[in-house]
Amino acid sequence: MRRPFNQEYTYLITGAAGFIGFFLAKRLLENGCKVVGIDNVNDYYDVNLKNARLEKLISFENFTFIDGDISDKEMVLNTFIEHKPNIVINLAAQAGVRYSIENPDVYIQSNIIGFFNILEACRFHPVDHLIYASSSSVYGSNKKVPFEESDFVDHPVSLYAATKKSNELMAHTYSHLYKIPSTGLRFFTVYGPMGRPDMAYFGFTDKYFNGESIKIFNNGDFENDLYRDFTYIDDIVEGIVRLIDHPPVDDVPSAVFNIGNNNPEKLMVFIGTLEKCLSKSLNREVVFDKVFEPIKPGDVPATYASTDLLQKAVGFKPKTSIEEGLQQFTDWYVDYYNVK
Structure with missing residues (x-):
């Protein structure tokens, strides 16, 4: 049985206005914990959605929000000095495989420099546990499934994946040098209400209500369709919460875990299920207009x-x-956007 939340601790969550950051902060706050959230609330996707998440968090008196970018080292260090976090969960990152091809600079800034600043802060202001977001994308085009944490992951196929693999190497090194207990989490296609509009399931829904076709990057090959391990947000949060008080204790206190559904679905099955669920939410039949295109650079066939x-x-x-x-x-979508 899980130990109760430590209400004496201060939990620092970067990316608190983001999808996973919001739900994790909300879970901790609902259990009486003190949470400090950092986010730069950038416009990578709809800022209104980020602000809607923040409004819910700010309603908790134990929540402190800092509008800042983790690539700002002075801000990060000052946050550690002022708030003295016991637990740090670094979820701030520039996400998205395809976007990393178009805008590589922001990935280096946020995912490499930003994470370095978090590690430096933990070095000079020790914490009980540093948890950070990695990604299933580190597995690249590995053919062996299911993906295991011990698998070879030295062939990323996108810059985003390369930055996440770099995070794991950086955390391992800092754990070795400075005994920082760190745990990396390889998330597998996270979805759910208040999610990221840049994710396919959200984008498909947007396009339906805009009267647009959805693009499916599998060449229309239903036999060899893309497989994804879709993981619901509540399962992601539960995994993080359980790991918070289980820091690694080896000679090199560094660990990595997959958090995925362990049950991959064909993309077309996922889309068909989305159509059925939307039909139920609207009480009428929904069928997406589908256009099939070749797989995009950086995408992998299966997770x-x-x-x-x-x-x-x-x-x-x-x-x-x-x-x-x-x-x-x-x-949630039908209610939030008031669509019919």
């Missing part, structure tokens, strides 16, 4: 997480079905 290490460490395995998770998303 499939082994969650054995996570289950062994904290007794948890993500289990929310796409039917359940997508229904939660479409119900």
